[in-house]
Amino acid sequence: MELQLTIKPFSELSVIELYQILRLRESVFIIEQDCIYQDIDHKDQKAWHVIGKYDGKVVAYTRLFKRGDYFANASIGRVVIDAEFRARKWGYPLMEASIGGILRHFGESRIEISAQLYLQQFYENCGFHTTSETYLEDGIPHIRMIRD
Template sequence: MLTDNIHFHWARLENLSGSQFHAIMLARQTVFIGEQRFCCPDADDHDLHSWHLTALHEGKLAAYLRVVDPGEKYPEPAIGRVLTTQAYRRTGLGKHIMQVAIDKLAELYPGESIRISAQSHLQTFYENFGFTVVGAEYWEEGVPHIEMLYTPPV
């Protein structure tokens, strides 16, 4: 399987090298601006207050997400900017990186919920991890979104 030799790496922005941050931003721009046609800047101040999780295959960025610190965007930690690069789609890597993030958040913030702002068409994907919709659908950058919350099992 393509994802057998995936290496996950957690880092704060200040601990990423210039080339690591460049690879992350290139992937985010390719997916969100190039492929999905979002017209707003992808980089924002939340990057400064986040853990950045990369999935590398043979040194290349295959998937990415960030975890925004609790109290920065929402009261809970927030997973966002979830992406799998084109070459690694439909390999299960998106599910894998989400599970790595959920597991890490259980260590960092035991018992805390996790909030996401998900593209509506991905609702079932996130529900499979235990996220539930909390609120009405809204539009962001021309794409319908929903807020979802994961509450860890007791």
């Protein structure tokens, strides 16, 4: 069984999907990374959501924004893979679907991200290049990256 990817606006998420998405984000960004921050930021309603399911469970996720809804350019955020499945390298098909989703739903090809510094090589492999010095976001080193 492989990762099943779908893209939906907020209004089409089921209650179960939303619960699993928020639980995944909490388990990685707050608990695993030991970072207390406001994950539920009232931006989910504007975003399109890329959901990766395996055996009916959400194990991979990103959210997509059109230009001006988060950054000046279209953007991808909250990129996350369940720790149990990271060895499968599903980050690449997740990012491919996310990049394609921005092109398909927003007609944009220039994408901006705020990337955790330790993932710089991964994002470079996905076609992004660094456009900033390192900065702290919620106490974690980040860099701004662009894909043209």
